[in-house]
Amino acid sequence: MNCLEFRREKLAEPRRASDAARAHVQECVKCAAFARNVDEGDAELLRAMTVSVPEGLADRVLLRPKRSDFSDWRVWALAASVVAGIGLAAVFVGASPSDAYARLAVAHVIDEPESFTTEYHSDARSVAVALRSVGASVRSPLGKVRYVKLCPWENGTRAWHLVFETPQGLATLIVVADERVRSKSDAFVNGWSARIRPARRGFYAVVTSSPAITGEVDEILRARINWDA
Amino acid sequence: MIGDKKSDFERTVRAYSADLYRYAYWLCRDRFVAEELVQEAFARAWKSWQELRDPGAVKAWLITILRNERARMYARKQIPVADEDVSEFEIPDLPSIAENLDLKRQLERLPLAYREPLLLQVLGGYSCGEIASLLNTSEGAIMTRLTRARQALRQDAADPLKREARP
Numbered sequence: 144m145n146c147l148e149f150r151r152e153k154l155a156e157p158r159r160a161s162d163a164a165r166a167h168v169q170e171c172v173k174c175a176a177f178a179r180n181v182d183e184g185d186a187e188l189l190r191a192m193t194v195s196v197p198e199g200l201a202d203r204v205l206l207r208p209k210r211s212d213f214s215d216w217r218v219w220a221l222a223a224s225v226v227a228g229i230g231l232a233a234v235f236v237g238a239s240p241s242d243a244y245a246r247l248a249v250a251h252v253i254d255e256p257e258s259f260t261t262e263y264h265s266d267a268r269s270v271a272v273a274l275r276s277v278g279a280s281v282r283s284p285l286g287k288v289r290y291v292k293l294c295p296w297e298n299g300t301r302a303w304h305l306v307f308e309t310p311q312g313l314a315t316l317i318v319v320a321d322e323r324v325r326s327k328s329d330a331f332v333n334g335w336s337a338r339i340r341p342a343r344r345g346f347y348a349v350v351t352s353s354p355a356i357t358g359e360v361d362e363i364l365r366a367r368i369n370w371d372a
Numbered sequence: 373m374i375g376d377k378k379s380d381f382e383r384t385v386r387a388y389s390a391d392l393y394r395y396a397y398w399l400c401r402d403r404f405v406a407e408e409l410v411q412e413a414f415a416r417a418w419k420s421w422q423e424l425r426d427p428g429a430v431k432a433w434l435i436t437i438l439r440n441e442r443a444r445m446y447a448r449k450q451i452p453v454a455d456e457d458v459s460e461f462e463i464p465d466l467p468s469i470a471e472n473l474d475l476k477r478q479l480e481r482l483p484l485a486y487r488e489p490l491l492l493q494v495l496g497g498y499s500c501g502e503i504a505s506l507l508n509t510s511e512g513a514i515m516t517r518l519t520r521a522r523q524a525l526r527q528d529a530a531d532p533l534k535r536e537a538r539p
Contacts, residue, residue, distance in 0.1 A: 154522045155515035156493075156500050181522065185494055188525075191475040192495045194397050196390040197407055204385045204414045264404070293404040301408065 149174050157181050199261060245330035245337035247297060248317050248348035251304065252335065255294065258306045259313055264291040273303035276320040278343030279370045285363075289313070296322075314360040315350040322346060329354065342370040380427075381418055388431055389414070391496070392438055398491050399442060401480050409445065413438035432506060435496070439506075478525055486521035489514050 144152075144163040149171070152164050157178075160168070168175050252258070267281075269291040274280060290306035296319055303318040324346040328339040336357040337350045349364060351357045389410060396406035396413075416437050417424075424433055479487065492503045500518065504511040 151515075151519055154519040156518070158493075158497075159499060184522070184526070187475060188479070188490070188494045191479060192394060192398060192491065194394055196393050197403070200393055200407065200410065201386045201389045203407075204389055204411055205382055293408055295408070295411075 146171060146174055150177055153178050153181050157185050197263070242328045242330040242339075244319075244322075244324060244346065245328050245339045245348060246332055248315075248337045248339070248350050249330065249332045249335040251294065251296075251302070251317060252315050252350045255304065258290045258292070258304060258315065262289050265289050266291075270305065273305060273318050274368060276303060277318050277345040277347065277370070279318075279347075279368050281367065282369050283367045285367055309356075309360055309363065311351070311356040311359060314356070315348075316364065317348040317350065318342070318345070319347070320345040329357070340365075340370070377421055381421060384417075384430055384434075385414055388434055391431065392434055394495055395435060395491055396438055396442070398479065398487060398495075399439075399484070405445070409438055409441055412441040412445070416441060431496070432498075432502070435492070435506060475525070482521060482524060486517050486524060489517050490521040493518060 144167045146167075149164055149167045152161065153174075168178055265288045267284075267288075270285065270288050271281060273291055273293075285307055287308040288305060289308065290304070292304045293301050294304045296302035300319070300322065302320075305316040305318070306313055307316065308314075322345055324339055324341050326341065330337050331354055334352065335350060336352065336354045337348055338357050338361050339346055339348050340361070347364070347370070349357050349361045351360055392410050392413060393406055396409040397403060400406055400409065413434060417434055420437075424430060479490075482490070489500075489503045489507065492498045492506060493500075498506065500514045501511050504514045507514065
């Protein structure tokens with residue numbers, strides 16, 4: 144094995160040296176230095192690749208698999224603990240096309256109770272990215288945002304799920320790109336109130352615990368966010 | 373037994389979600405999308421749990437599922453997958469890439485064809501043969517990609533002007 148062959152092998156498979164490579168490096172000082180250099184580089188690479196993992200990832204994964212028996216004992220149990228007394232199946236009972244999205248937004252909030260108890264990507268950039276997905280932009284700060292997450296929505300699409308603090312308590316904003324609604328629509332389902340409004344490239348939903356609060360939060364959102372940017 | 377199935381699945385999620393997340397992150401370079409991919413991959417793994425024949429190979433199985441989910445996600449969203457080539461060049465000597473503070477940015481810029489086998493080797497601990505099997509290609513092709521990946525990183529480290537000029 145010559146130096147070039149050794150170096151190519153070392154660069155391709157640093158942790159597993161062949162017999163020929165081991166013999167070569169015993170005799171070649173320059174290649175021994177090269178090998179040390181590659182090993183140090185790989186150690187540095189490993190450190191760079193080991194990015195931090197979002198807190199609670201495994202818990203969220205275990206809560207996620209809906210439509211399967213796994214959810215029976217985790218998702219519904221947790222949802223029930225947060226929204227005591229609510230029958231989730233009833234969320235869609237009586238839904239008409241006009242408020243189906245509002246009911247879907249309520250179901251999503253019920254399905255992700257950790258959004259109220261977790262701080263997640265709550266920075267201004269994440270908020271801006273979420274709003275930009277529907278062509279909206281911030282006019283003035285929304286206040287304390289606690290949770291910004293890209294979630295699965297219906298038909299394989301995704302929606303941005305935000306939770307922020309208001310004088311009336313926590314409110315949920317769901318931002319859905321590329322799905323059109325024509326006008327404002329409200330729904331009140333088992334103690335949750337939702338309002339849908341069109342945005343430039345999709346729509347948004349506000350979900351709170353009462354129609355009055357939803358209306359107030361919606362006014363805040365319309366004042367502080369340019370939905371037709 | 374459904375109870376065993378659930379506890380096996382929960383153990384697997386707790387054991388491998390971090391590894392899968394890091395792998396997904398470096399594939400897509402976006403934390404939100406990475407978590408979404410991990411969620412989707414485990415959801416699909418749960419549905420197909422009975423198809424897992426060799427529990428010892430669960431990590432490789434999950435990686436395969438995650439790669440498929442990523443492809444599905446890109447297909448749904450019609451996001452073009454850029455996979456530019458890196459030209460052949462001589463093996464440079466020092467400086468070490470360990471001296472380079474921009475390693476994460478360099479990794480992000482590395483073409484996916486080179487970045488992915490490098491992730492599987494450095495982060496996953498897989499051999500060239502195992503990576504070839506995971507990526508459905510030959511061991512020789514993987515060795516070439518890994519060599520070029522490390523060359524590219526070292527070349528960037530040795531040439532800051534070139535590094536800045538790359539998109």
